[in-house]
Amino acid sequence: MNLNQFREITRYPSAIFGLVIILILVGISIYTVIALPYSETVVKWRGGDMVWQDNPRTVPPTWTNFFRSKKLPETIIFRSTDEGVEKQVTPLKDDLTDIQMTYTFDYTADDFPQEIIMFFTSTFEKKAPYISLTWTTPDGRELDIGDFSIDKTYTRRMSQDEKLTRKLNGQPAEIGLFADPNSENLKPLKGTYTLTMAGLTFEPDSSFDAKTVIYGKVFGMAGTDHLRRDLMLALLWGTPVALAFGLIGAVVTSVLTLVIAATGTWYGGWVDSVIQRITEINMMLPVLPILIMVGVFYSRSLWLILGVIILLSIFGASIKGYRAMFLQEKEAGYIQAAKSYGASNTRIIFQYLIPRVVPVLIPSLVVLIPSFVFLEASLAVLGLGDPLMPTWGKIIDEARTNGALYKGLYYWVLEPSFMLMLTGFSFAMLGFALDRIFNPRLRGM
């Protein structure tokens, strides 16, 4: 093995392609680990409604609009605390105050929003503020869409307001408020809408804040899942997890296997035969069922599972192949020379025997990486993914268990699958090319 052999990679376009993708994936991993610290991500990912309440549920990424003839709406959010909100405060008689806020926005999408929810917070002693909502459509209709008093925290789901639904001819708010009254089949009226929120407070220090979310049907770069979570976070974090899992698994397994094979061959005798028998028994062990049992009975921690996988695969079938190579190598002149000048056993094994088979090791190691990456995904698809970390496999599992394939939410399955495929193929392509370079019998084939 020398530099020229590595330079030979440039002759294989598939290897270059694989290498570039691997570098991009490594770049993403480094960015993710630095920009989105692990502890924050775990808290955020499991944060529930508090973190994710402004996102729509199970919607595809925004860029899919580019391929659609009917554009889907994006989420529109108004906060009363935002700057530039028209806010009129008129003190009336006694402690009565009238607070009026107006939001104006353009609606240009070809489909209706997913739902409309308003989140209120207010401060008061005894008497709660009273809110009236008015909706103005682009064609000038003015609709009174709700009068209600609010609590200290209050969530108003417009779609569940039956009075409003009746008023809108049986359509839920997100459709009725946007529907074009002159069109035969339901379609949204494009143009400028106005939402006026008038609030009456009854105490001197009483006030309220409101957040109105008109949930769209597309979100971000990667879309959202059933818990409104941004899938981008999971896709990004899946990258370092998958790479670390694959690399650690493949490197530790290959190196330990190599060391075991070299030791057995060098010492020969009972050491060798014990190792051979263990290998044969190990081949009979149902690895995946055992992994699943460990996951079910003890812990689903990714790193514990990885440890068990490594333990179960170091006595793998590849020991036999290495053994055959070492048996030849053992008789080589330079090994005999080393022996005669009194080199120690460890020196011979680690300095002379193992380096000789590294050219064979490297390609098989690279090809092994995807199998570890997919093993993690497989376990996750069985519901045995790491309980804390978002990984690609876990997304596929959640998508499947929530019926993404039946409901046509393809993006949910395809995005993590695409990442898995990219990782798998890039390492496989590089590995196959390396195999052709390093394996003299395959040269030119």
Place this chain on the structure above:
Amino acid sequence: MTADVQQAVGRQAKIDTLKRIGKYTIVRFFMLFFAVAVGIYLTILIANMGGYVDEIRKAEIRENIAIQISMNPQYKKLSTEERKQLQEKLVALEEERLGLNKPFLIRSLAYLKDALTLNLGRAMNMTSDSGSRQVKLILLERLPATVLLFGTSFLLNFFVSLFFALMLSRRYGSFWDRFVVALAPTSAAPGWFYGIFLIVIFASWLRILPYGGMVDAPPPENPILYALSVAEHMILPLMALAISGIFLSMYSWRTFFLIYSSEDYVEMAKAKGLTERAIERRYILRPTLPYIVTSFALGVIVVWQGAIIFETVFNWPGIGRVYYQAIGLFDIPVIVGTTVLYAYLLAVTVFLLDIIYAFIDPRVKIG
């Protein structure tokens, strides 16, 4: 006279071969049995580390005794309190009889014996389709489905890829050859992964093939229609398994055959003017046969284990699906039982192939 001697020598050689294979078979049988025992013992150790196997047994005893007491008219008149006491007493007695109060080492050997004799106990929640709680029945009921799907797929993949590999090795460097080499990395992903894509395309998008399962619901009465329905349900799984395996095996066989066809004796055969087919059969396939069989065995082992996820994705009612359901329901006897069954399946596969190996490779030695 010379003919007689030749015949006798021939007969003697045949007897020798049979003896050799017989001895080899017996030795392999015991070695594999030992391997299975070790595998199962490991399974028991893992399962018992949390005390789960004990819990299974104790719960079973408790249930049996509770049923016995409630069925026995003799105990009808006892008060609830007395009945409870009686139950505790009987449970303690039974536990002592079964040795549950003995140290784990001795108990684990008893479990091993149970597992090896396929005495797998009763499931906690799951039942077989015929309503039985016996783990053995639950598993045996599902075995044919797994064997049907994976057997078909494996044989198909194996022989198709062997056939095409031979063709490619003849047309080395052609478009199709380079095509297969380029596609070989697709095998980095497992079958279930392609399964998801195929379901997206053919089931949810084009709606021409079923999402999963083994037959239509309700199953057709007519056996021919039934078979057709099963065949229809097998298309996607077979495709998924083919994509994930066939290109890599074609690629590696092709490379393997290329290496062998550059041997001197093949050149010699070519020089003699033998036909391509004769060369392939006698000089390329024959010497590589043992290697082909070995990789067949290794492939079967991998396929068996892949069944767990694969059947889950395709909702195929086989062993793997049972395993997945058992995980969901935390049905430990079924989980342990399936692991035991897997160990046996692997061993039986390897054993059968070992025997075939002994027949085709005269160099096979024992041990």
